[in-house]
Amino acid sequence: xxxxxxxxxxxxxxxxxxxxxxxxxxxxxxxxxxxxxxxxxxxxxxxxxxxxxxxxxxxxxxxxxxxxxxxxxxxxxxxxxxxxxxxxxxxxxxxxxxxxxxxxxxxxxxx
Amino acid sequence: xxxxxxxxxxxxxxxxxxxxxxxxxxxxxxxxxxxxxxxxxxxxxxxxxxxxxxxxxxxxxxxxxxxxxxxxxxxxxxxxxxxxxxxxxxxxxxxxxxxxxxxxxxxxxxxxxxxxxxxxxxxxxxxxxxxxxxxxxxxxxxxxxxxxxxxxxxxxxxxxxxxxxxxxxxxxxxxxxxxxxxxxxxxxxxxxxx
Numbered sequence: 580x581x582x583x584x585x586x587x588x589x590x591x592x593x594x595x596x597x598x599x600x601x602x603x604x605x606x607x608x609x610x611x612x613x614x615x616x617x618x619x620x621x622x623x624x625x626x627x628x629x630x631x632x633x634x635x636x637x638x639x640x641x642x643x644x645x646x647x648x649x650x651x652x653x654x655x656x657x658x659x660x661x662x663x664x665x666x667x668x669x670x671x672x673x674x675x676x677x678x679x680x681x682x683x684x685x686x687x688x689x690x
Numbered sequence: 691x692x693x694x695x696x697x698x699x700x701x702x703x704x705x706x707x708x709x710x711x712x713x714x715x716x717x718x719x720x721x722x723x724x725x726x727x728x729x730x731x732x733x734x735x736x737x738x739x740x741x742x743x744x745x746x747x748x749x750x751x752x753x754x755x756x757x758x759x760x761x762x763x764x765x766x767x768x769x770x771x772x773x774x775x776x777x778x779x780x781x782x783x784x785x786x787x788x789x790x791x792x793x794x795x796x797x798x799x800x801x802x803x804x805x806x807x808x809x810x811x812x813x814x815x816x817x818x819x820x821x822x823x824x825x826x827x828x829x830x831x832x833x834x835x836x837x838x839x840x841x842x843x844x845x846x847x848x849x850x851x852x853x854x855x856x857x858x859x860x861x862x863x864x865x866x867x868x869x870x871x872x873x874x875x876x877x878x879x880x881x882x883x884x
Binding site: 639647649651652653654657658661665678679680681682683684685686688 | 777780781784785786787788789790791793794795797798801802851854855856857
């Protein structure tokens with residue numbers, strides 16, 4: 580059985596990405612047009628998220644704003660975001676997830 | 691200039707080089723027009739083989755000049771444009787890469803520098819090299835501030851904030867203090883999140 584891939588699927592995946600990001604304290608999607616432009620690469624785009632398929636795997640690029648405290652760091656929070664997004668997508672589709680690139684567009688530090 | 695325009699420029703330069711080379715070789719007697727061109731065309735170039743004295747020197751000099759100019763232009767056009775990096779790589783592995791935009795790091799350092807007593811405003815340039823990150827901070831200070839004590843404080847805070855939050859090594863911080871306001875283009879530092 581072959582599985583056809585429609586753009587709607589990519590939209591659903593992008594929405595799953597934003598949903599999982601929204602559940603992570605300190606991480607947020609960017610909203611201004613810069614986010615839309617800077618998520619480079621082919622594929623379907625939503626604000627700050629680009630999804631495309633390559634060699635049978637789903638590749639995702641995300642642009643985020645981060646609010647970090649003194650006990651956290653950008654690499655740690657980004658890894659957490661990547662793990663959460665990967666888990667969310669794998670729960671949604673059996674397709675393998677390739678790379679997840681994260682671009683931090685804005686950083687805020689809280690005391 | 692887009693790729694199409696660049697292709698046109700390169701094509702124009704190549705035509706110029708070919709034309710100059712042909713005229714030069716015919717003038718120098720290395721090519722005979724009758725041997726390399728069909729009948730109606732070689733008559734145009736035949737007078738070049740009969741040039742003498744000043745005329746000969748003028749044609750040869752002009753062609754050599756245009757050839758040099760063409761080669762220089764071609765060289766400049768073919769050099770790949772240096773792509774200014776807009777982000778610093780924080781982490782890169784098989785699962786993907788994590789980058790932070792230069793503006794976000796600049797804002798981070800500027801905010802941190804602004805917390806130092808005596809600093810009115812700050813403008814930072816971030817550069818990434820193979821050994822780490824270089825920061826160049828221009829800070830506008832109050833007349834009461836002393837650069838000797840304020841500079842190291844800004845350096846320390848900037849280094850700490852970048853190394854701690856970004857996880858990258860800062861290898862150089864250059865601080866430039868001034869009392870006059872910075873003439874930077876103020877970037878909106880408003881929140882860009884949901």
